[in-house]
Structures are given as C-alpha cells and as structure tokens.
Amino acid sequence: MSGLFGTLNNATKGLNVQQSALQTTSHNISNANTVGYSRQKVTMVADNPYTLGGIGQLGTGVRISSIDRIVDPYVNKQLRNENSSLEMYSKKSEVLGQLEGIFNEPSTTGLNNNLSKVFSSWTYLGSNPELATAKTMVAQNSETFTDTLHHMSNQIDSLHEGTVQDIEKNVLDFNAKVEQLDSLNKQIFNMTSQGQAPNDLLDQQDKILSELTGIAGVEASYDKFNRVSVTVAGQPVLTEDSISKMSVAPDTAGQLVVDGKNIDITSGNIKGSQEALTEIDNKKQELNELAYTFATAVNAVHSDGGEGIPFFDLGEGGDYAASIQVNKEILNDVSKINAGKNIKTVVGGDGTRAQAIAALQNTKLEYSANPAEMKYNETTMTIEDHPGGSTVSGAYNDSVTQMGIVKQQSDNMVDSQESLVSLLEARRDSVSGVSINEEVTNTIAYQSAFEANSRIISVVSEMLDTLINRTGV
Amino acid sequence: MRVTDSLMSKSFLRNLSANTENVMKYQNQLSTLKEVSKPSDDPLKVSKILDLNNSIIQNDQYKTTINDAIQWTNVQDSALSSATESMQRIKTLIQYSANGTLSSEDRQANKAEIESEIQGVVDAFNTNFGGRYVFAGKNTTVKPFEVDKNDNGEITGIIYNGTDEGNGNLSREIAPGVSVELNTDGRNFMNEQDGETTDNLGTFFSEVLTALDEDNTEKLSSLLARADQEIENVVSNRSKTGSIFNRLTATLERNDSEKLNLKTMLSENQDIDLAEKYMQYTMESTAYQAALSMGTKILQTSILDYL
Numbered sequence: 001m002s003g004l005f006g007t008l009n010n011a012t013k014g015l016n017v018q019q020s021a022l023q024t025t026s027h028n029i030s031n032a033n034t035v036g037y038s039r040q041k042v043t044m045v046a047d048n049p050y051t052l053g054g055i056g057q058l059g060t061g062v063r064i065s066s067i068d069r070i071v072d073p074y075v076n077k078q079l080r081n082e083n084s085s086l087e088m089y090s091k092k093s094e095v096l097g098q099l100e101g102i103f104n105e106p107s108t109t110g111l112n113n114n115l116s117k118v119f120s121s122w123t124y125l126g127s128n129p130e131l132a133t134a135k136t137m138v139a140q141n142s143e144t145f146t147d148t149l150h151h152m153s154n155q156i157d158s159l160h161e162g163t164v165q166d167i168e169k170n171v172l173d174f175n176a177k178v179e180q181l182d183s184l185n186k187q188i189f190n191m192t193s194q195g196q197a198p199n200d201l202l203d204q205q206d207k208i209l210s211e212l213t214g215i216a217g218v219e220a221s222y223d224k225f226n227r228v229s230v231t232v233a234g235q236p237v238l239t240e241d242s243i244s245k246m247s248v249a250p251d252t253a254g255q256l257v258v259d260g261k262n263i264d265i266t267s268g269n270i271k272g273s274q275e276a277l278t279e280i281d282n283k284k285q286e287l288n289e290l291a292y293t294f295a296t297a298v299n300a301v302h303s304d305g306g307e308g309i310p311f312f313d314l315g316e317g318g319d320y321a322a323s324i325q326v327n328k329e330i331l332n333d334v335s336k337i338n339a340g341k342n343i344k345t346v347v348g349g350d351g352t353r354a355q356a357i358a359a360l361q362n363t364k365l366e367y368s369a370n371p372a373e374m375k376y377n378e379t380t381m382t383i384e385d386h387p388g389g390s391t392v393s394g395a396y397n398d399s400v401t402q403m404g405i406v407k408q409q410s411d412n413m414v415d416s417q418e419s420l421v422s423l424l425e426a427r428r429d430s431v432s433g434v435s436i437n438e439e440v441t442n443t444i445a446y447q448s449a450f451e452a453n454s455r456i457i458s459v460v461s462e463m464l465d466t467l468i469n470r471t472g473v
Numbered sequence: 474m475r476v477t478d479s480l481m482s483k484s485f486l487r488n489l490s491a492n493t494e495n496v497m498k499y500q501n502q503l504s505t506l507k508e509v510s511k512p513s514d515d516p517l518k519v520s521k522i523l524d525l526n527n528s529i530i531q532n533d534q535y536k537t538t539i540n541d542a543i544q545w546t547n548v549q550d551s552a553l554s555s556a557t558e559s560m561q562r563i564k565t566l567i568q569y570s571a572n573g574t575l576s577s578e579d580r581q582a583n584k585a586e587i588e589s590e591i592q593g594v595v596d597a598f599n600t601n602f603g604g605r606y607v608f609a610g611k612n613t614t615v616k617p618f619e620v621d622k623n624d625n626g627e628i629t630g631i632i633y634n635g636t637d638e639g640n641g642n643l644s645r646e647i648a649p650g651v652s653v654e655l656n657t658d659g660r661n662f663m664n665e666q667d668g669e670t671t672d673n674l675g676t677f678f679s680e681v682l683t684a685l686d687e688d689n690t691e692k693l694s695s696l697l698a699r700a701d702q703e704i705e706n707v708v709s710n711r712s713k714t715g716s717i718f719n720r721l722t723a724t725l726e727r728n729d730s731e732k733l734n735l736k737t738m739l740s741e742n743q744d745i746d747l748a749e750k751y752m753q754y755t756m757e758s759t760a761y762q763a764a765l766s767m768g769t770k771i772l773q774t775s776i777l778d779y780l
Contacts, residue, residue, distance in 0.1 A: 032478060032479070033479070096513070097511075097513075100511050100512055100513060101511075103512070105511075105512060105519065105523060106509070106512075106519055106522045106523055106526065106743070112523045112526060112527065113526065113530070115527075116526070116527045116530035116531065117530065119531070119534075120530055120531065120533070120534040123531075123534045123535075123538065123646065124534065124537065124538075126538075126645075126646065127537075127538045127541055127542075127645055127646075128541070130604060130605050130613055130614050131604075340611070347611045347612055347636070348605075348611070348612055348613045348614030348615065349605060349609065349610070349611040349612060349613025349614065349643055349657075350611040350643075351643075352644065355644070355646055355652075358646070359646070359650075361531070362649055362650070393523070393524075393527050396523075397520050397523045397524060398520075400512050400519065400520070400523065401512065401516045401517065401519065401520040402516075403512055403513075404511070404512025404513045404514075404515075404516030404519055404520075405513075405516045407512065407513035408513040408514075408515075408516055411513060422483070422484070422487055425483060426480055426483070426484065429477050429479045429480035429483065430474050430475045430476065430477060430480055431475070433477030433478065433479040433480055434477060434478065434479065435475070435476070435477040435478055436478050436775050436776070436777075437478075437775055437776045438477075440775075440776045440777060440780070441776065
C-alpha cells in the first residue's frame with residue numbers, strides 16, 4: 001500500500017519495533033547480573049515490500065523477525081563438563097584438607113611425635129630400670145599415644161559420616177533439580193510447539209542442568225522441542241515422559257543407586273566425596289594396621305613371646321586404632337612393666353628388655369590386614385625384620401606422605417581445572433554476557449530511531465492537514 | 474573478543490582471589506617461619522621433616538643415656554681411686570708388719586688399721602650413684618659387697634651379692650644399634666683365682682689378718698706379691714673404666730655433631746629464607762594493591778559517565 005497512510009503505517013511499525021527493541025535492551029540491562037542469563041537480541045528485518053507495477057518495490061517498513069538469546073551451545077556443554085570435574089576435585093580437596101587436619105603433621109603434638117616419645121621413654125627405662133618414674137613415663141607416654149590414636153580414629157569416623165551425609169544431601173538436591181528440569185521441559189514444550197522461542201526458560205534450563213552436572217556428572221540430550229533428557233552413567237533419570245529418583249545405598253561407602261541399579265559416576269561433587277571416602281577409609285585402615293602391628297610387636301617382646309602380661313590391650317573388633325589401650329593392669333601398677341630379660345624374677349638394674357622394645361623402632365615390620373605372625377627370638381628379644389617391611393614411624397610417615405601426595409594432586413587438579421573453567425566462562429561471558437556500554441549505545445540508537453519515526457508521523461499528520469483542510473474550495 | 478561487564482568483573486575477582494591467596498600463603502609462612510604447614514604443601518619435604526624430628530628425639534635420648542653413662546663412669550672412677558688408695562695402704566701395712574723386728578702389739582695396731590682399710594675398700598666398691606650400686610652387676614638395687622665376719626667379729630672374707638651368673642655388665646645403647654657395656658660386674662674385684670670362689674679378695678684379706686694374728690712374717694712377705702696383684706687388678710679395672718669413659722665422650726661429641734647436622738637439615742627443609750620470603754611477600758602485596766586500585770577504577774567507568 002502506498003500513499004500517506006502507507007507512510008503513516010511505516011512510521012507506526014518503526015515506532016513499535018524500536019519500542020520492542022528498547023524493551024529487550026532494558027530486559028538485558030536489568031538482567032546484567034543474573035546468573036545464567038544470556039543476552040537477547042531483537043532481529044529486525046525489512047517488511048514485505050509493496051510492488052508498484054512498472055516501477056518497482058516500495059518498502060513497507062520494519063518488522064521483528066525474532067528475539068534470540070545469544071549462546072554458544074558447545075561452550076555451554078564444555079563448561080558444564082569441566083565444571084563437573086572442578087566440583088569433583090574441589091570437593092575431594094576440601095575433604096582431604098580436613099583429613100590432613102586430623103593427622104596434624106608436621107607438629108610437635110602429632111602421632112609421629114608421640115610415637116618417638118614412646119620409644120624414647122623405653123630407651124630411658126632401658127638405662128634406668130630401677131627408677132619407678134621411668135616406668136611411669138613409659139606408661140604415660142604410651143597412654144598419650146593411644147589417646148591420640150583414639151582421637152584420630154574418632155575424628156576420621158565422623159569425617160566419614162559427615163561425607164556420607166553430604167552425599168545424601170547432594171542426592172536430595174539432585175532429585176529436586178531433576179524435578180525442576182521436568183517441569184521446565186513441559187513449559188518449554190508448550191512454547192516451542194507453538195513456534196515460539198522460550199529464551200528465559202532455556203536460560204533456566206541451562207543453569208539447572210549446569211548445577212545438576214556439578215552435583216553428579218550427567219549426560220544431556222535435547223529433542224526438537226528443546227526438551228532435555230538426562231542420563232547418569234548410562235541410566236536415564238529424566239526423559240520426556242519419565243523421571244527416576246537417585247538414592248544412596250544403605251552401606252557406608254556412598255554408593256549411588258538409580259532404579260535399583262548401582263551406578264558409578266565419573267565426575268561431580270558426589271564423585272569427589274566418594275573418592276575422598278576411599279582415601280578416608282584407607283587412612284583408617286592404615287591406622288588400624290599400624291596400631292595392630294606396633295602393639296603386637298611391643299606385646300611380643302614385653303611378654304617374652306606370650307609368657308608374661310602384654311603391654312597393650314588391642315581390644316576386639318578389628319577397629320584397633322579406636323580400641324587399643326595400655327593394659328589396665330600396667331596402668332594400675334607400673335611396676336608390672338617388664339624391663340629386664342628375666343620376666344619372672346626382677347633384676348633391679350637389668351633394662352635389656354626395655355632396650356629391646358626401644359630397638360623395635362628400627363625393626364622393619366609388616367602392616368597389612370592379615371599380617372603373618374611375627375618371628376620373636378627369645379634369646380635376643382628381637383623380632384625378625386619382615387622382608388619389604390618398614391619401621392613403625394616409617395609406616396606412619398608413608399601414610400602421611402601418601403595422603404599429602406593425593407591432596408596435592410587434587411589441589412593441582414583444582415588449579416588447572418579452575419583455569420580451564422574460567423577460560424570457558426570467559427568465552428561464555430564474551431558471547432552471552434551483557435555489556436552495559438553496548439546496551440546503552442543501543443538505547444541511544446533506538447531512542448533516536450523512535451524520535452525520527454515520531455517526526456515522520458507528525459510530518460504525515462501535517463500533510464494530511466494540508467490535504468484535508470487547505471485544499472479544494 | 475567481545476568484552477562484557479561480567480567478564481571483566483569475574484576476571485578481576487579471579488585475579489584478586491589468586492593474589493589474596495598468595496599473600497595469605499606468604500603471610501602464613503612469614504608468621505610461622507615455616508616453609509610447610511601441612512603434608513600437601515610438599516609431601517616429600519614433610520616426610521623428611523617427620524623423619525628428622527624422629528631422629529632428633531632419638532638423638533636427644535641417646536645424649537641423655539650417654540651423659541648418664543659418663544657420670545656413671547666418673548663415679549666408678551672416683552670409687553676405684555679411693556679403693557686403690559686403701560689397697561695401697563693395706564700393702565704398705567703388710568710390708569711394715571712383715572718386718573720381723575716389729576712387736577706383736579704393733580702388728581695388732583696395724584691389723585686394726587688394715588681392718589678399717591678393708592672396710593674402706595668394701596665401702597668404695599659399694600659406691601652408690603643415684604640409688605644404684607655401680608659395681609653390683611645387674612642387681613643395682615642390692616648392696617653388692619659385704620664383709621663376712623665370724624662370731625668373734627673377725628673378718629673371714631667378702632661376700633658378693635651382685636649378679637653372679639652370665640654377663641654382669643650393664644649395657645647402654647648410645648647410638649642406633651651401638652651399645653657400650655659399663656664395667657659394673659663386681660666379680661672383677663673379687664678377683665677369683667682360677668675360677669675358684671674359695672680363693673678371692675676376701676680370702677686374701679682373711680689370710681692377711683690371720684697371718685698378722687699369728688705373727689707369721691714369712692706368710693706376710695709371701696702375701697705381698699698377692700697384694701700387688703690385687704692392686705693391679707683394681708687399677709686395670711680402673712683403666713678399663715677410663716677407656717669406656719673415653720669412648721663415651723667421643724660418642725658424645727659425635728652425638729652433638731650429629732644433632733647439629735640433623736637440626737641443620739631440619740632447618741633447611743622446614744624453615745623459610747626470611748629475606749627471600751619477605752621479598753616475595755612484598756611483590757605479591759604490591760600486585761595485590763595494584764589489582765585493587767586498577768580494578769576498582771576500571772570497573773567504575775562506563776559510558777554512562779559521559780552521557
């Protein structure tokens with residue numbers, strides 16, 4: 001349609017389109033700091049032209065072809081996956097950091113120091129077997145040692161418990177997020193099936209999916225309506241029409257279960273907790289083995305191969321680090337500590353047995369869940385070195401070092417993963433982030449376009465005035 | 474690259490947090506003066522530190538043992554010195570009494586003195602160090618030597634109550650796997666002849682006293698050689714104690730130098746280089762301040778300031 005009314009129509013369309021663009025700009029500006037928001041852009045196109053026969057086409061103004069969100073799906077996917085790894089390593093680092101705190105090394109109060117003091121007091125007793133105070137010192141230092149072991153054992157247990165609880169909380173969170181995704185899927189389907197792009201809903205979908213992947217590494221796939229399906233380790237938890245709940249197996253290892261099947265995830269916060277749990281359990285086991293081997297060796301020498309009373313009471317149940325105690329009989333009467341070679345008739349100045357126990361600090365012993373029986377020699381009061389074994393403090397040292405290495409590795413992974421994630425975030429922000437400067441510049445452009453369109457309307461209005469009121473008679 | 478506001482503020486925050494982390498690390502190291510505070514800081518270093526701490530405690534304990542053993546040998550030495558003096562006096566008195574021109578009364582006077590010197594010898598052998606008898610073998614809590622007297626109050630011999638079987642020397646561990654035996658076996662001083670318990674220091678004394686009672690100058694003369702032998706025995710034991718003392722002092726010196734080594738190594742592993750660390754800290758703190766001042770200025774600026 002040509003003519004003045006056509007022009008008036010063009011200007012009105014321009015006015016409306018600039019107004020819509022301004023509204024989108026204001027939407028962008030107000031969501032500049034919204035997490036997961038992707039900037040939106042109004043795409044304007046020239047409207048279908050009007051063909052004047054023999055002349056050509058006459059433009060009929062502007063229309064909005066679409067309002068798009070600017071995203072790079074590939075970057076989003078990468079970001080999700082790398083963030084999932086980052087979550088895993090930082091969780092692992094965090095828990096291992098607590099484990100490290102329990103071991104409290106190097107310090108002057110840690111188990112290493114206690115152990116040295118125990119041996120040192122045996123050496124002192126070896127040189128001063130006549131002194132009652134030397135025996136008291138052995139008993140007291142050994143008790144400090146067992147107290148420290150108990151304390152560590154308890155703390156490790158509660159760390160284990162706390163970590164499992166953490167997994168349980170995360171699983172609840174995971175299930176809640178899957179439900180949110182499900183309801184989003186329905187809304188998105190309603191919009192897209194009507195041919196509309198639900199920009200803000202898709203942003204929310206991305207955000208929740210990213211949080212979900214942070215909790216436990218999931219695989220996501222989309223159908224043509226932009227509905228997302230989620231599988232965890234090959235096991236579907238969300239499809240277009242079904243939803244499955246994740247749960248934690250009742251054992252204490254933090255095993256995840258979906259639809260009655262055990263699943264092993266490969267990344268995410270829960271995976272970090274699971275890996276830390278393995279490490280926690282290892283350390284607990286090593287402490288138990290250390291307590292068992294140390295106490296058995298001291299007992300063997302102290303009781304002369306089972307003849308006399310044992311020095312330590314290991315307790316029942318295999319949780320030795322928690323149950324080990326200095327023999328009650330000895331605590332009540334320290335004179336029952338055998339310092340001399342002959343354990344039946346006490347020879348005042350004979351400290352050879354105490355010296356032999358002190359010499360255990362240089363004996364290489366075996367630490368395992370099922371250790372071979374120690375070979376005790378009654379004449380020399382020594383225990384045979386175990387091939388490939390290590391000293392008590394050496395074994396503890398190994399355990400601490402190994403924990404340090406695992407923690408260091410996972411710290412390093414956190415560092416490198418953090419820089420990778422920040423790089424990807426930078427890419428994402430670069431593509432999808434809102435730039436205030438840009439939006440304000442656009443605002444100026446839309447404002448001036450709006451003003452210009454208004455001017456056209458007033459010009460057309462004046463022209464119509466001229467035409468109607470001033471022409472003719 | 475399209476730079477957006479969130480990109481800038483995030484990267485600012487990230488850099489700032491990295492800076493803060495470094496500043497905190499140096500602050501921590503500077504205020505504890507320790508290079509590492511937890512195993513993951515440097516697992517191998519921590520492993521070395523644990524080992525060294527162990528060795529230092531062990532070394533300390535050995536030092537205590539060595540010092541105790543040195544005191545022990547000192548006490549033994551002074552006891553033996555006084556025993557030797559008494560023995561020599563006894564010998565002089567025997568020599569004097571062997572003189573045929575001496576009257577019986579004079580001999581009896583000598584006998585009285587000899588008796589008291591015998592008591593002196595036994596007292597010296599019974600020397601006690603911090604509640605422990607130094608020549609009692611392993612029976613350190615039992616008085617080892619006792620003068621045996623008959624009903625008339627005459628000395629008939631010396632009874633030894635110390636360890637009478639096996640090794641009577643106390644052993645002390647003075648370094649890992651290294652032991653020294655203190656010369657504590659009292660049987661050495663009984664000086665049993667040909668392994669017979671019937672002829673020892675006690676019987677020698679008894680013989681001397683009997684000969685004095687009998688005015689048997691020939692016997693006394695013949696006992697002079699035996700007196701020399703007994704003195705020789707004590708002296709040789711004294712020199713043995715002396716050689717143990719020397720060995721102990723040498724070990725003490727080694728122990729001290731080892732301790733110095735261990736402490737140096739520990740310090741190398743554990744302590745910070747203050748100057749270097751402070752320089753690093755200053756650099757980090759400068760970077761931190763720069764990041765703060767730069768970031769806050771840039772982030773505040775936008776196109777709105779110019780509209």
